[in-house]
Amino acid sequence: MVCCVSQELANFSIGVTTIKPEFLAHFDALTHREATPVAHSGRSEPEFGVDAYVAAFRQIQLAPHQLRMFQVQYHAPERTLTATQMSQALGYPTYAAANLHYGKLGRLVGEQIGWTPLPEQTVFVLVTFEKPGSEWHWIMRPAVARALEQLGWLEAEHIGITEEVEMTASLYEGAVKRISVNAYERNSAARENCIVHYGCRCAACGLSLADKYGEAARGLIHVHHLRQLADVNAEYQVDPVEDLRPVCPTCHAVIHSRTQPFTVQEVTAMIEETKTNANQAVLGTSLRAAPHRRSTRETR
Numbered sequence: 001m002v003c004c005v006s007q008e009l010a011n012f013s014i015g016v017t018t019i020k021p022e023f024l025a026h027f028d029a030l031t032h033r034e035a036t037p038v039a040h041s042g043r044s045e046p047e048f049g050v051d052a053y054v055a056a057f058r059q060i061q062l063a064p065h066q067l068r069m070f071q072v073q074y075h076a077p078e079r080t081l082t083a084t085q086m087s088q089a090l091g092y093p094t095y096a097a098a099n100l101h102y103g104k105l106g107r108l109v110g111e112q113i114g115w116t117p118l119p120e121q122t123v124f125v126l127v128t129f130e131k132p133g134s135e136w137h138w139i140m141r142p143a144v145a146r147a148l149e150q151l152g153w154l155e156a157e158h159i160g161i162t163e164e165v166e167m168t169a170s171l172y173e174g175a176v177k178r179i180s181v182n183a184y185e186r187n188s189a190a191r192e193n194c195i196v197h198y199g200c201r202c203a204a205c206g207l208s209l210a211d212k213y214g215e216a217a218r219g220l221i222h223v224h225h226l227r228q229l230a231d232v233n234a235e236y237q238v239d240p241v242e243d244l245r246p247v248c249p250t251c252h253a254v255i256h257s258r259t260q261p262f263t264v265q266e267v268t269a270m271i272e273e274t275k276t277n278a279n280q281a282v283l284g285t286s287l288r289a290a291p292h293r294r295s296t297r298e299t300r
Contacts, residue, residue, distance in 0.1 A: 053143050065219055068090060075192035078139070083098045089196045126140065127139055193240035203224075209248065224255060225244060254270070
């Protein structure tokens with residue numbers, strides 16, 4: 001019996017080692033379907049210009065998270081990223097969610113511009129593909145980028161949410177108060193690359209705004225400069241990974257609540273200390289109430 005089992009295992013081993021490479025490649029494509037662009041037929045790819053994309057974008061009522069996807073990719077290095085990086089920047093749990101939502105957007109755009117038949121991988125309407133390594137890279141089509149520029153959807157007021165503001169006039173009841181973003185130029189590309197690297201979850205408290213507010217807040221986050229721009233007094237080259245951190249609006253406000261800003265680590269420690277004190281207070285209340293409950297039972 002032992003010999004038979006050994007012989008069967010040997011045969012099985014031989015069978016596995018002789019699987020042809022093309023079958024392995026086909027199996028890999030099936031198990032990674034969401035991340036693998038589908039091969040196109042021999043039909044030539046239709047050509048759509050900037051005007052076609054501008055008209056389509058104007059016609060579609062973009063949801064906030066769809067605009068965020070455009071902004072993240074536009075400001076990525078060479079307007080190129082992976083599905084994993086997109087999911088990180090938008091706060092999706094897996095790359096499959098980024099595939100799904102960007103694909104839905106591609107379908108909407110494709111239907112508006114008259115791309116028929118639509119490619120099976122509908123994100124192809126917005127990007128082209130390359131695979132220099134283990135993951136497919138999405139490269140924003142030049143016409144898509146030009147259309148977003150023409151529409152002004154990449155300007156400061158469309159990037160995320162207003163962050164540090166500075167009052168420029170006294171406040172009078174009934175009067176219009178003017179508020180402007182600080183004078184130091186914000187590098188949108190650096191901001192988006194920080195979010196692609198770290199994600200859109202607060203580095204101090206761990207909050208994702210989408211978890212609290214839903215899809216309307218998908219991908220929204222402040223970005224905190226570890227080097228205070230007011231202290232630099234000159235333009236400097238921002239390193240998105242070393243110099244920036246994503247933080248929620250509340251933690252950002254706390255960080256800047258004193259002249260010398262708190263560090264992200266200090267705010268995290270403040271949150272943890274408050275949680276510990278609250279838990280101890282609840283435990284203390286429970287312990288103080290326990291003898292009273294026992295004495296009540298004993299008198300009965």
